[in-house]
Amino acid sequence: MTASPARLTRQDVEHVAKLARLALSDAEIDEFTGQLAGILEHAALVSALDTSDVAPTSHPLPLVNVFRADIARPGADRDEVLANAPAAESGRFRVPRILGEAP
Amino acid sequence: MSDSQSAFTIANDVRSGRQRARDILEQHLERIDAREADVHAFNLVLRDEARANADAIDAAVAAGDDPGALAGVPIALKDNLCTRGIDTTCSSKILQGWKPPYNATVVDRVHAAGAIALGKTNLDEFAMGSSTENSAFGATRNPVDLSRVPGGSSGGSAAAVAAGFAPLALGSDTGGSIRQPAALCGVVGMKPTYGTVSRYGLVAFASSLDQVGPFARDVRDAALLLETIWGHDPMDSTSIASPLPSLLDGIDKGVAGLRVGIVEELTDVEGIDPEVRAAVGKAAAALEAGGATVDRVSVPSTMYGLDAYYLIAPAEASSNLARYDGVRYGLRGAGDDISVMNANTRNDGFGSEVKRRIMLGTYALSAGYYDAYYGQAQRVRTLIVRDFARAYEHFDVLLSPTSPTIAFEFGSKTTDPLAMYLSDVCTIPTNLAGHCAISVPYGNDSVHQMPIGVQILGRELADALIFRVARALELSRGA
Known part of the structure; x- marks a missing residue:
């Protein structure tokens, strides 16, 4: 048995949006706070079940690592891949600054 | 559409030279021209490519070659299946303009069997939804009644088959996204056992639940399509390596001696339409008349399936969708700093259900x-697997509604996410267990004349068995 966490707050939603890299508007944060709290309350039904002797299932199949022979074979064509990029330069993806002042 | 030919008929005729693939294609394109503006099943119709492929099939037949089991059969592809050099949008703004550098394995397999890809069908953005109203490109309408949703997320594929645009379509099913729209549009839709169909090139939503599967107007066509696409693929590490049985060989064996269990928790579910429940009863009676024994069975933890699913699937999605960051493909939002650009890209590119x-x-x-x-x-998922295993000690297949209701009207559930999620209550347990299930049309409701679907559930690798039961149900329905 796991205790149900407290009701979701607006601060929780702001924190989760940051973790999920979503620049939500104030209106979206308000909307999601109510909706997510409602969904999580419904989900509290499962939190209340006694599962102390139950192992978790993460996948329907018993997964094993799959190996293949270590032989080189052609991969995706670089130009074809870069043609999909919003910005590319000298055979690479071009992105905005990644170092500098912390956001 | 009763005047539409089955995939079986088309393939047989094209292989033997009785009909030309090009003529078949033109008939389907005419139907699309006549009704697509109303239905909006497609994000993209591939007229030129389809004509070139149909001509190639006819040339192969003329040269004495056999183009394959789906020779000349038009097929619609859900727009979350990668098609090389052809837009694959997942009905999301964030992927607009992206042209995959490779084909999904299932796309290669239908092409290799001689099928003609007609176009990419609309879906709820990234397959998240039960009505196709969450598409960035506008909703698909139910061909049976244009004021109602086709279901979702594979609403475009279901509508394309129901409207006679294509005899076959491919969809994907994470929590019911093939079976629920099939039920709402009055066609056959099937979720195969997890691991039997390659997920390579299926844009990932929830990887432990996603499975590609067939839509068709009849059960044999659906089996024909699944036989074409399933089987081991080294490009998918979760693909089952052992050989799979024929789906068509025993499909007409009937149900004599089979034990059928009606799942109480999924049939007496809150909010169920009494006519849907009655259809399950009629289907059970028909199977009994065919020689099966029918009983009610309790699979208690399935009542927690919905809640478990709406934690597990979003958890996997939050990880899978982290890749949409504005760096390698698709939309890029504003921002001089990469983390600002990432967050703006994702906020601009994703619709509200995905967020x-x-x-x-x-x-x-x-x-x-x-x-x-x-x-x-995840522990509740274990309970569901256990409870199903217990039920299958006493029953060969299980029976339930596919959807608790008939197709609903546009906008009726869009403001209440929980109400929309309840559309999948009967289909979700199968995905959590990795099992197979199929939806077969079984009558219409008496008030609106909308189709009702009955679901046949089977344990892992019972795919051939559920096709056999589905075929018996289909025959019991009459013409």
């Missing part, structure tokens, strides 16, 4: 909540 699920999944996985939500949902 809601990413938020829900990120929360369920975050420090302090992981065990109460995601961990607990």
Whole structure:
């Protein structure tokens, strides 16, 4: 048995949006706070079940690592891949600054 | 559409030279021209490519070659299946303009069997939804009644088959996304056992639940399509390596001696339409008349399936959709700093249901909540697997509604996410267990004349068996 966490707050939603890299508007944060709290309350039904002797299932199949022979074979064509990029330069993806002042 | 030919007929005729693939294609393109503006099943119709492929099939037949089991059969592809050099949008703004550098394995397999890809069908953005109203490109309408939704997320594929645009379509099913729209549009839709169909090139939503499967107007056509696409693929590490049985060989064997269990928790579910429940009863009686024994069975933990699913699927989605960051493909939002650009890209590119699920999944996985939500949902998943195993000690297949209701009207559930999620209550347990299930049309409701679907559930690798039961049900329905 796991205790149900407290009701979701607006601060929780702001924190989760940051973790999920979503620049939500104030209106979206308000909307999601109510909706997510409602969904999580419904989900509290499962939190209340006694599962102390139950192992978790993460996948329907018993997964094993799959190996293949270590032989080189052609991969995706670089130009074809870069043609999909919003910005590319000298055979690479071009992105905005990644170092500098912390956001 | 009763005047439409089955995939079986088309393939047989094209292989033997009785009909030309090009003529078949033109008939289907004419139907699309006549009704697509109303239905909006497609994000993209591939007229030129389809004509070139149909001509190639006819040339092969003329040269004495056999183009394959789906020779000249038009097929619609859900727009979350990668097609090389052809837009694959997942009905999301964030992927607009992306042209995959490779084909999904299932796309290669239908092409190799001689099928003609007609176009890419509309879906709820990233397959998240039960009505196709969450598409960035506008909703698909139910061909049976244009004021109603086709279901979802594979609403475009279901509508394309129901409207006679194509005899076959491919969809994907994470929590019911093939079976529920099939039920609402009055066609056959099937979710195969997890691992039997390659997920290579299927844009990932929830990887432990996603499975590609067939839509068709009849059960044999659906089996024909699944036989074409399934089987081991080294490009998918979760693909089952052992050989799979024929689906068509025993399909007409009937149901004599089979034990059928009606799942109480899924048939007496809250909010069920009494006519839907009655259809399950009629289907059970028909199977009994065919020599099966029918009983009610309790599979208690399935009643927690919905809640477990809406923690597990968003958790997996929040991880899978982290790749849409504005760097390698698709949309890029504004920002001089990469983290600002990432967050703007994702906020501009994703629709509200996708954001809601990413938020829900990120929360369920975050420090302090992981065990109460995601961990607990995984343990409930174990309970569902156990309860199904117990039921299958006494029954060969299980029976339930596919959807608790007939197709609903546009906008009726868009403001209440929980009400929309309840559309999948009968289909979700199969995905959590990795099992197979099929929806077969079984009558219409008396008030609106909308189709009702009955679901046949089977344990893992019971795919051939559920096709056999589905075929018996279809025959019991009469013409």
